[in-house]
């Protein structure tokens with residue numbers, strides 16, 4: 001990538017600021033970048049360079065900027081060799097224009113706050129079962145919340161919500177995890193995992209189509225989201241194609257799985273290291289919804305992993321960004337910007353307003369935002385009701401991190417109750 005500032009001088013890129021193992025917060029370098037270099041060229045772990053955007057208002061604007069597009073996973077970073085990869089179906093993030101609008105019009109209503117209300121009792125039942133199992137399996141009143149709770153719950157919730165078979169998880173999860181760890185992978189490995197997920201999703205849709213056929217002319221099919229979207233794809237003049245429904249399944253597996261697991265583990269770590277606030281939440285559970293928003297802001301889940309590509313040349317804070325350049329709005333930094341949040345490094349579970357950017361902004365705003373909120377709020381209620389004296393059983397600074405994907409989270413959360 002060739003890039004110059006307005007004077008024409010080139011500058012060597014810094015490296016993307018890395019997490020500090022001793023600190024659950026965002027890399028501290030962002031405080032200086034926000035103040036002095038709000039747009040700066042940086043070297044990413046995959047060897048590419050991109051422009052880091054660190055201020056809250058710029059991050060929001062970048063997510064919604066029509067001059068910036070999401071690159072195709074199967075074609076970015078661009079390869080030297082001329083062979084174009086065989087086409088993969090785009091995930092929602094990769095869709096553009098009318099296609100994206102049409103697909104979102106069909107899918108978004110299924111993920112509205114009201115539509116998801118049916119999941120609240122089901123999430124509660126799943127969370128209660130997981131906690132009961134952990135408690136029953138413990139001889140000494142201690143356990144690991146990651147293995148027993150934060151790891152299994154989000155996948156079950158996703159499967160139950162959208163109608164994805166949980167029993168197939170060994171078929172699809174390895175490919176999801178391969179794709180999410182993409183930094184060290186060759187393009188061939190990325191493509192292999194993408195095709196494998198696409199094949200799984202297509203086979204699942206075949207099975208659902210068979211159920212439709214067997215349902216006769218009225219073809220009721222199921223009432224899970226995959227079946228509802230498939231019904232829409234079969235409707236004369238419907239908004240979706242069969243390929244869009246395959247993309248829906250692949251997108252859910254890419255966007256809706258590890259994000260939620262890692263966020264939940266980080267959120268619980270934040271609460272367990274602020275025991276006074278945790279107790280207040282236990283005594284005043286009506287504050288849980290505001291706490292969920294604050295945890296979304298406070299947890300620095302996404303550190304320069306959202307990659308956009310410039311479609312045209314433009315200048316931002318004096319830096320000349322060229323068509324084809326990568327631009328990385330850093331959510332982990334935006335959510336700690338003092339211009340947007342008073343005392344940004346303070347966890348304040350009553351913070352209001354709280355215009356965090358955890359779910360992005362604009363046309364690609366996270367489809368799963370309400371599901372994530374609902375799941376965390378129910379999970380917190382259940383935890384605090386069942387284990388009111390919950391506390392960390394080991395010092396927080398001795399806990400190992402799971403860094404198998406760029407979404408860092410505690411690998412274990414040893415607790416006693």
Ligand code: HEM
Pocket residue numbers: 063070092093094104158251252255256257259260263264301306357358359360361363364365366367368369371372
């Ligand atoms: C803590 C959990 C989560 C976080 C922090 C998160 C964050 C994000 C962000 C930042 C984006 C926007 C990316 C961009 O504009 O380039 C996004 C998009 C998306 N997320 Fe989430 N997400 C989470 C959970 C989920 C869940 C549980 C689902 C599914 C049920 C989901 C489905 C999606 C989809 C489909 C998109 C793409 C929307 C589009 O392109 O139109 N996410 N997410």
